[in-house]
Amino acid sequence: xxxxxxxxxxxxxSEREAAHFQxxxxxxxxxxxxxxxxxxxxxxxxxxxxxxxxxxxxxPVTRKGDLQQxxxxxxxxxxDVFGGFSTLRYGARMPRVFASPGPIYEPEGSGRxxxxxxxxxxxxxxxxxxxxxxxFSYHFVPAGSMMESGAHALGCTVFAGGTGQTEQxxxxxxxxxxxxxxGTPSFLKIIVDKAAEMGVPLxxxxxxxxxxxxxxxxxxxxxxxxGIDAYQCFATADLGLIAYECxxxxxxxxxxxxxxxxxxPGTGDPVPVGEVGELVVTSLNPAxxxxxxxxxxxxxxxxxxxxxxxxxxxxxxxxxxxxxTTKIRGMFVHAAQVDAIAKRFPEVVRARMVVSGEMASxxxxxxxxxxxGGPDGLAEKIATAIRDITKLRGDVELVLPGSLPNDGKVxxxxxxxx
Numbered sequence: 001x002x003x004x005x006x007x008x009x010x011x012x013x014s015e016r017e018a019a020h021f022q023x024x025x026x027x028x029x030x031x032x033x034x035x036x037x038x039x040x041x042x043x044x045x046x047x048x049x050x051x052x053x054x055x056x057x058x059x060p061v062t063r064k065g066d067l068q069q070x071x072x073x074x075x076x077x078x079x080d081v082f083g084g085f086s087t088l089r090y091g092a093r094m095p096r097v098f099a100s101p102g103p104i105y106e107p108e109g110s111g112r113x114x115x116x117x118x119x120x121x122x123x124x125x126x127x128x129x130x131x132x133x134x135x136f137s138y139h140f141v142p143a144g145s146m147m148e149s150g151a152h153a154l155g156c157t158v159f160a161g162g163t164g165q166t167e168q169x170x171x172x173x174x175x176x177x178x179x180x181x182x183g184t185p186s187f188l189k190i191i192v193d194k195a196a197e198m199g200v201p202l203x204x205x206x207x208x209x210x211x212x213x214x215x216x217x218x219x220x221x222x223x224x225x226x227g228i229d230a231y232q233c234f235a236t237a238d239l240g241l242i243a244y245e246c247x248x249x250x251x252x253x254x255x256x257x258x259x260x261x262x263x264x265p266g267t268g269d270p271v272p273v274g275e276v277g278e279l280v281v282t283s284l285n286p287a288x289x290x291x292x293x294x295x296x297x298x299x300x301x302x303x304x305x306x307x308x309x310x311x312x313x314x315x316x317x318x319x320x321x322x323x324x325t326t327k328i329r330g331m332f333v334h335a336a337q338v339d340a341i342a343k344r345f346p347e348v349v350r351a352r353m354v355v356s357g358e359m360a361s362x363x364x365x366x367x368x369x370x371x372x373g374g375p376d377g378l379a380e381k382i383a384t385a386i387r388d389i390t391k392l393r394g395d396v397e398l399v400l401p402g403s404l405p406n407d408g409k410v411x412x413x414x415x416x417x418x
Contacts, residue, residue: 328355
């Protein structure tokens with residue numbers, strides 16, 4: 001049986017990197033000319049010079065909050081509902097529009113497998129000629145359409161189950177006999193439990209491709225005990241597929257249509273392999289050319305190559321949210337401010353702000369990784385920088401490199417809320 005979706009998955013890593021960065025200058029130039037938002041955000045950038053990761057890392061990160069603010073401002077002005085990010089307009093080239101909470105409106109472009117989901121569905125074990133029971137939502141959000149278009153590109157038939165109506169879902173599965181399920185992990189468990197309650201066997205449902213929420217190992221094992229081999233993917237309404245799980249079950253393999261960086265939260269600075277940070281994605285999709293789009297999700301690049309033979313990098317999966325803005329003594333403190341403090345001192349390797357105490361009496365301490373305890377007076381100088389940047393007083397504790405947890409947190413809220 002064919003193990004890989006196409007030859008792109010097994011090409012040499014150097015070949016993939018060369019292809020991506022050969023295509024990137026053209027994508028940036030296209031974004032600058034066809035997207036009014038990126039014409040402004042990337043003003044003065046020489047697209048032809050962005051040919052490696054170092055050059056890419058010098059471009060600004062555009063985060064979901066920035067996208068939402070631009071959309072809201074332009075809608076209020078009666079201008080572009082997409083905030084200037086889409087290169088498409090209503091018509092045949094934009095068959096659908098979706099909405100995420102905010103609201104943020106997302107265009108769907110035309111073309112086969114626009115969201116690139118077929119690769120993830122294949123990795124989950126689905127093959128041409130099978131029926132898939134799709135329980136992602138078909139209204140407002142793009143998830144249902146994402147999965148359906150990917151399944152069609154793979155050559156599968158889709159039952160548009162959508163959400164809710166659990167007894168009817170069980171009945172349809174029992175009568176149509178799909179090869180598997182696509183949807184959220186929690187809803188699949190609800191369906192399986194309901195089928196057991198109804199005394200209705202579902203022998204055909206032997207595989208699943210899951211997303212939209214955390215998929216803990218305990219639930220994976222629970223499904224496996226009931227004969228369902230389930231895999232997860234990581235996708236967003238802005239970018240489509242970002243990464244997907246394969247039978248090796250060692251992290252999530254990056255999709256072929258995106259360039260992924262992991263950066264220190266609150267900044268655009270890439271972190272070393274293995275360090276947890278914010279997932280920043282550059283899309284090679286010309287219809288919605290998001291350049292260095294900060295997803296707000298935490299993850300980490302895994303070292304080494306996937307045992308499945310897929311040669312793209314892997315991430316550890318979803319590891320939390322990167323937005324760590326915290327209110328301390330009535331003032332908001334942002335991850336970017338902690339980074340600004342650390343960057344004033346070359347001796348600082350990493351920094352982590354810990355907020356403790358009761359809500360009425362906050363205590364703030366900056367833990368600073370530095371070799372050999374740092375030069376004389378370093379802690380006092382850092383304390384001064386804390387006051388300058390945050391307008392708050394905070395203690396400083398110097399710790400050895402490697403002492404801070406590798407969890408992506410720049411601000412840790414350890415206060416008691418009781």
